[in-house]
Amino acid sequence: MTLLDRLGERLSGIRGRLTPDAAMAKLTWFQVGGPADLFFQPADEEDLALFLERLPEEIPVLTVGVGSNLLVRDGGIEGVVIRLSAKGFGSTEQLSDNRLRAGAALPDKRLAAAALDAGIGGFHFYHGIPGAIGGALRMNAGANGTETVERVVEVHALDRKGGRHVLSNAEMGYSYRHSEAPAELIFTGAVFEGYPAEREAIRAKMGEVQHHRETVQPIREKTGGSTFKNPAGTSAWKEIDKAGCRGMTIGGAQMSEMHCNFMINTGDATGFDLESLGETVRRRVNASSGILLDWEIKRLGRFAAGRIVESAV
The missing domain is CATH 3.30.43.10 (Uridine Diphospho-n-acetylenolpyruvylglucosamine Reductase, domain 2)
Incomplete structure (x- = not known):
């Protein structure tokens, strides 16, 4: 049943x-x-x-x-x-000269496009993030020097019993790739604020973001984006590279040759292959530099019988 x-x-x-x-x-x-x-x-x-x-x-x-x-x-x-x-959750609406409302299912790129259409600056970084607004709100997504915390005014959510909540920017408790919002909350949308900007200037910044992604990231592979958060004072990819993990493979999983903080499924990887590779990289980086990398990719669900991955810590 x-x-x-x-x-x-x-x-x-x-x-x-x-x-x-x-x-x-x-x-x-x-x-x-x-x-x-x-x-x-x-x-x-x-x-x-x-x-x-x-x-x-x-x-x-x-x-x-x-x-x-x-x-x-x-x-x-x-x-x-x-x-x-x-x-049901993927719409945008312009609320004022500098404010937009976006549903949580809206792709980040579409919020950037809506801001461009409205002549609102400060949203170009979303053009390069391959996720949706709900995830951006939860993890304080950012790129190219800007983070979600800089644009959010308020967040709308439902709790586990269906009750409605509105959280201010401060109540979200944002930090690097993290928020303190209760895990049970399901974000349904948010209000964002930018600043007046010329459309050509916004378009140019979005073009720079797109060019960066296409030239340094394996965007056409089966990947999960950045595998690990950047440690204080350095970049995850630099530490992975120093530890000799660029191109490392386990089963069908590989640390990208192009950008070694991107893990890819080369075709027949399992969840076990990918997580095993990630934990192996964490151990090698820790042995190399004394840094224990934190996962940025969210790992979910149950291990298959006999296929448990031991954490590096």
């Missing part, structure tokens, strides 16, 4: 898409991982609130975005995986 079968009448009236035993490998850029017990795409915020209100509290809930920085383990994910739909 699937989790959807067990929930039965509790979910009567839910309008979104419910899929039991959903293949997570199809939803992540790495294209690996086992199934989710139940996958839910809510129709809109009201539908999501009703679902959360009716879902028994003991069932785990995990929210994912476009899957650009997720590594799903081979044993799959227990409970419910929620992915916000573009139709």
